[in-house]
Amino acid sequence: MGVKLKFGILILEGPYQHQSSDSAYNFAIAALEKGHEVSGVFLYNDGVNNATSFGDPPQDDRNVQEKWSKLAQEKGIDIVVCIAAGKRRGLIDDNLIKGTRISGLGQLTDLAISTDRLVTFGD
Amino acid sequence: MANPEEIEESSDEIVKKMMFVMRKAPHGTINPYEGLEVMLIVAAYDQDLSAVFLDDGVYAIKKGQDPKEIGVKDFSTTFRVLPGYGIEKIYVEKESLENRGLTVEDLLLEVEVVDKSEVTKLMQEQDVLFPF
Numbered sequence: 083m084g085v086k087l088k089f090g091i092l093i094l095e096g097p098y099q100h101q102s103s104d105s106a107y108n109f110a111i112a113a114l115e116k117g118h119e120v121s122g123v124f125l126y127n128d129g130v131n132n133a134t135s136f137g138d139p140p141q142d143d144r145n146v147q148e149k150w151s152k153l154a155q156e157k158g159i160d161i162v163v164c165i166a167a168g169k170r171r172g173l174i175d176d177n178l179i180k181g182t183r184i185s186g187l188g189q190l191t192d193l194a195i196s197t198d199r200l201v202t203f204g205d
Numbered sequence: 206m207a208n209p210e211e212i213e214e215s216s217d218e219i220v221k222k223m224m225f226v227m228r229k230a231p232h233g234t235i236n237p238y239e240g241l242e243v244m245l246i247v248a249a250y251d252q253d254l255s256a257v258f259l260d261d262g263v264y265a266i267k268k269g270q271d272p273k274e275i276g277v278k279d280f281s282t283t284f285r286v287l288p289g290y291g292i293e294k295i296y297v298e299k300e301s302l303e304n305r306g307l308t309v310e311d312l313l314l315e316v317e318v319v320d321k322s323e324v325t326k327l328m329q330e331q332d333v334l335f336p337f
Contacts, residue, residue, distance in 0.1 A: 092335075094236075127239055167239060187246035194333045195219050195250065202336055 089113050090193035094204035096131030097146035099138070102203040107149055109201065114157060121197050122160040123150070124190045125182075127204070131166050133161065133182045138203045147179050152161045154181025162189045218297065221332035222253045227262035231281060232272055237265040238280050240337025245283075247335075248290035255294035255331075256287065257324055258316070259301045266297075268313045284314055298324050301326075 091110060095102035110120050118155045125132055137147040161182040163173055168184055175184060194200045225244050229236045248254060258266055270281045287295060297316045302308065309318060321328065328334060 094337075096248060126243070127235060166242060187243055188250075190243065191247045191250050191252075194223060194247070194335075195252070200333050202334070204336060 086117055086119065087113075087198040088119045088121050088196070090121050090197035090200040092190065092193075092200060092202040092204075093110050093123065093125050093129035093132060094127040094202065095115070096128040097137065100205050102205065103129070103146050103150075104144075106201075106203040107146070109155065109203070110117045110159070120157075120159050122162060122189070122193050123154075124164065124193055126164045126167050126187075126190065128133075128171070130163050130171055133163045133168075133179050134173060135177050135179045150166075151181045154179075156158040164190070220253055222250065222330060223247065223255075223335065224328065224331045225254070225256040226328075226334055226336040227256060227258045227265055228260045229265070230261040231265045231267075231270065232275060236337045237262065238278075240335070241280060241283060243335060243337070244287060244292060245290060248287075248292055251291075253304065254292045255296065255327070256292055257296040257298065257319075259298035259324060261281040261301075261305075263297055263301045263305060263307060263312075266312050266314050266316070267307065268311055283315060287313055287314070296327065297322065 083137050091106050093103055095104050097103045113120055132147060132150055134147060137145065139145050150161060153159055163182055163184045165184050225240060227237055227240055231237050266284050270279055272279050295314055295316045296319045299318050299320045309316060
């Protein structure tokens with residue numbers, strides 16, 4: 083294969099209302115399949131809603147939050163919810179999907195510095 | 206596999222060119238406000254930072270904002286601290302200003318006015334773009 087890259091992913095929109103989160107997920111899967119590394123995912127703006135454990139979509143639809151949770155646990159990908167954006171929107175430790183954690187914007191900065199590409203998914 | 210301490214040490218020395226791209230009106234979405242919060246945090250990391258205001262984003266730094274009547278906090282004046290935080294390269298797209306009947310006199314920050322092609326060139330030079 084070609085050059086192996088380290089990707090960071092920034093998601094700015096919540097699930098369902100916008101396609102950003104689905105696209106980011108598909109991007110992460112494709113990058114991993116091609117042998118690249120996904121160093122981390124940072125959830126900001128309404129993107130923090132991708133980590134709520136309160137989601138319960140109809141059974142014939144995808145469960146966006148659950149997909150992220152599985153990816154984090156199965157592939158060991160670090161998914162970080164911004165604490166300030168999360169508090170504004172009611173995302174706290176008690177209602178986070180498994181495999182994600184709450185931290186600060188310093189984590190986003192570290193991701194931007196340490197990866198080869200920071201790819202943003204927003205509206 | 207490298208020692209994690211070494212990795213941390215080497216990533217401390219990396220200086221990347223990062224640009225904040227502010228494209229939205231100050232109220233209507235939270236993007237400019239939460240974008241500003243990112244600017245203030247990233248500014249603490251000694252990177253090569255800049256910001257560009259374009260499209261309705263030019264309204265975010267318009268003088269004389271008073272959002273009291275819509276029940277929203279006025280954060281516009283906080284943009285004034287950016288140069289003091291090390292974000293000294295602040296650009297505004299010429300076409301965005303002109304299309305909205307604005308001039309640099311209407312802005313609360315000292316900015317460099319650049320045209321669309323210069324904005325493109327500046328973006329191409331960056332390692333990281335933060336679009337808000």
